[in-house]
Amino acid sequence: MENSSNPRTKKIQKNARLTTYLLGPGGDTSTAKLTEIFNKISTVDLTQNKESAIFFSNYRGNLIEITANHPLLDLKPILLPDSIPLLEKFFKEYQCYFSNQLISTSFLPSNLHITKLYKSLDRHIKKLECNILKSKDHQVHSIKNMIMDKNEVKQFLSKCITIDDLPLHILKLHQFKNYKTCQILIHEKGNTAAESLYLSKNQTLVTSKIPVIQFNKIHTIIKKSKTKLFNQTQLLNDDLGVRGTFLAREINLSKHSIIIVVSRNDFFPATVLEQEFFQEIIKNITLVLNNLLLEYLSQKKNKLLKFGLHYLDIPFEIRDPNHQIVYSNSFDTSLDYTHQDIIDANYTLFYSPYSDTTYSSDLYHFQRISLLGELLNTLRHELNNPLFGLKLTAGLLIEDSTSEETKETLSDISTNCQRCQNIITNFSLLYKNQDTFIDLNLYKLLKETLVLTKSETRGIEKEIVFADSLSTEDFRIKTNPTWLTQIIFNFIINSAQAIRLSTLDFVNQKITINVNRQNLNTQPYLIIAVSDTGPGIQKELIEKIFQPFITTKKEGTGLGLSICNYLTNKLGGKIFFSNNIPLPGATFSIELPINDLNKVS
């Protein structure tokens, strides 16, 4: 309220009161009536001192004649009807500009018709305001600058990505630079509470909820007002954070009612130009507000998902567009990697009334997978150190040793330590959720993946076959190595397990990785297919094969292929499956879009 930084306020406070001296016969009924009227007008005081009075007032028939008694107010007598609001407005406008001493008489029309007077007064005031602004800021502000042009509006609105930004950007507008606060109330129809976004300049946004009854009260008052200019006495409400006079406007959209309030937080009323500008903004905001609100809603939803879901008693889960569960509130620990994704994609919320038994099996596995990554990371660090020590010591002992046999053994120890380290590093890379795509040698990656599957595929022949048109040794692809390795790793493990289940003799058994290139509508695709000679997939399972928790293995989690599906999507590719009819076995393949880095030569 005590706003020392606003020079206008200071001046007004110094000589804010307008005074009028009542002319006329005195003592008669007309004077008494005049006294009564002026007592009701807050913007002007009656005075008995004829010399110091700024105005003279007098009854002329049914009209009140007002004359200026001030060297700077060279005002011709004005006739106004004895309506209190009208008089109030008249004096208020003078109150605003009197102290600026810029009043001139030129605006008065020759014939005093009341509507003409007002139009003229209005124009004049606008002109004055411009002058005032010029003199105040030593800047050249034209009327054109005050009103936003279309580009400016566009620019302004494009800055507002979310509704949370809106108060800040409104206050940033140079036309509102003296404004201290902006508050936006949003009521989603049907809700019992409305949201309030309150921003005080240079502070952080405060969000709160207000009961809908309060919201409606404010809404109604604002809706009824023509000027959209208010002060605290009109809208005495704790829910509004503004003080003093303020501009407010209601907006009604299909699903929301919105109230936008701006204030300088002082008692100096908004200028006509500011009012107009405010209306202009509101007009333009309405166009995009709907989009912002939809965004706001989804944001709210995400916030709820991220923070609220965890505390719900009802079992919920979030599924990605492929119906894979990415989050469930049934665990104490959530899956870390899902959080970001929930915001980006069209994830859906499902009520999951699992019985206790399903919790303990399926969901237990799910949780276990998420722990696995963490565990691997710990393992890597905890094992790396002693392995490193072992390797180093073995190396040192080789030099000291004289026996060839001991030397050889020590050398084996050293090599095996290195191998352990490599395996651990590779495994922990598998579970690193890195989003980076790098340019890599595909053949090398596939070979490394085969090394990882060594124990499962022991005794089974394995082969990597690149199509003739592709250079095997140095074929490069830009992709995420972690995800791709994980997909291929899963395929190979599945194949190996299928073969193992069907036979004990691996003589004619084989796992083949085929790499080929295809052009679909000029977009080159890379096909990586893993085929085996196992029993293939049973007919009734083919439809469900990529769904989570579908497994044929006793110890299986049913997550392998669904993770492959998920990861392939993340790589921008597609996943396929077919049985090798009439040959035995199954083929799992992924189709990845590639940039033509590798010219066919």
Add this chain to the structure above:
Amino acid sequence: MNILLVEDELLLQKSLKKLLEKKGATVKVTTSGREAINMLLNENFNRIVCDLMLQDISGFNVIEEAKKKYTLEEISKLFIIMTAYSSKQVLDKADTYGCKVISKPFEDIFHTLSLFTEGGLNYDKI
């Protein structure tokens, strides 16, 4: 050159001691961070090679205690940090002391050994 090696992985400690001694350094070892603090306050080492994850305290605690005896500039010459957890936070923190950080396992053992024996704190100049 007088080196203090603080490492709680015994095999690693032994090997490193041996290797450093081969390079002509005098090496004292400890597995405990607290003991390391005592040693560095009572003796003058030219170089302290310190593991970050010790059983009792962190290697950074050791450096903090060393501040009682050495200036920050001396600390940056004296200490080399070894760690298996070279995360960004660790690197940033080490940066505030100006110390070198060596990730375990070492990529090139000979290069690392020469790093350990190069430079160091010279007491003649103090």
